[in-house]
Amino acid sequence: MRHSISRRSFYGSSTGNILRNNIFYDTGTSYWTADGGQLTGDYNLISASQNPSVSGAHNLLNVDPLFVDFSRDDYRLRATSPAIDKGQALMQVSVDHDRLSRPQGSGWDIGAFEFQPALELNGAPADRAIYLNWTANVTLPVTSTWRIDYYSQTVASTVSFTGITTPFEPIR
Numbered sequence: 001m002r003h004s005i006s007r008r009s010f011y012g013s014s015t016g017n018i019l020r021n022n023i024f025y026d027t028g029t030s031y032w033t034a035d036g037g038q039l040t041g042d043y044n045l046i047s048a049s050q051n052p053s054v055s056g057a058h059n060l061l062n063v064d065p066l067f068v069d070f071s072r073d074d075y076r077l078r079a080t081s082p083a084i085d086k087g088q089a090l091m092q093v094s095v096d097h098d099r100l101s102r103p104q105g106s107g108w109d110i111g112a113f114e115f116q117p118a119l120e121l122n123g124a125p126a127d128r129a130i131y132l133n134w135t136a137n138v139t140l141p142v143t144s145t146w147r148i149d150y151y152s153q154t155v156a157s158t159v160s161f162t163g164i165t166t167p168f169e170p171i172r
Contacts, residue, residue: 012036021087023065023111024049043088045110065111076113083110
């Protein structure tokens with residue numbers, strides 16, 4: 001359902017409420033209290049919505065979350081999203097909306113979806129060779145090959161490797 005979080009308010013004797021790691025985008029309002037309700041909110045991203053009356057020090061205000069495709073209800077984060085690795089570590093929320101474990105990067109992401117890069121590359125040097133291992137999180141054509149550029153402070157230009165077809169190939 002589009003705009004699943006339209007308004008979050010805490011009324012009356014509602015106390016001890018904590019709002020963390022949420023994105024409020026194009027909702028008109030964000031979060032607030034009324035009639036004596038108590039609330040703390042931080043590590044939230046609020047954009048195209050009214051800012052809360054009391055904002056946490058780590059909230060990202062008036063910042064586009066850079067969803068993959070908001071118009072088609074795709075609320076996953078693009079690789080350049082400011083919400084990536086900006087959330088608070090919440091051990092009780094160990095998976096995202098798609099059941100992907102959190103965190104995937106160096107920290108929890110803000111929002112319902114943890115960012116997953118299309119390609120993860122890891123390398124380990126050994127005896128003048130670099131051994132690479134990668135995971136592609138997208139479906140690639142069978143004919144796909146990789147080009148890897150390596151920059152070294154001791155080499156004046158970038159060194160490129162092409163035609164790599166399988167993980168664990170030594171590059172010399």
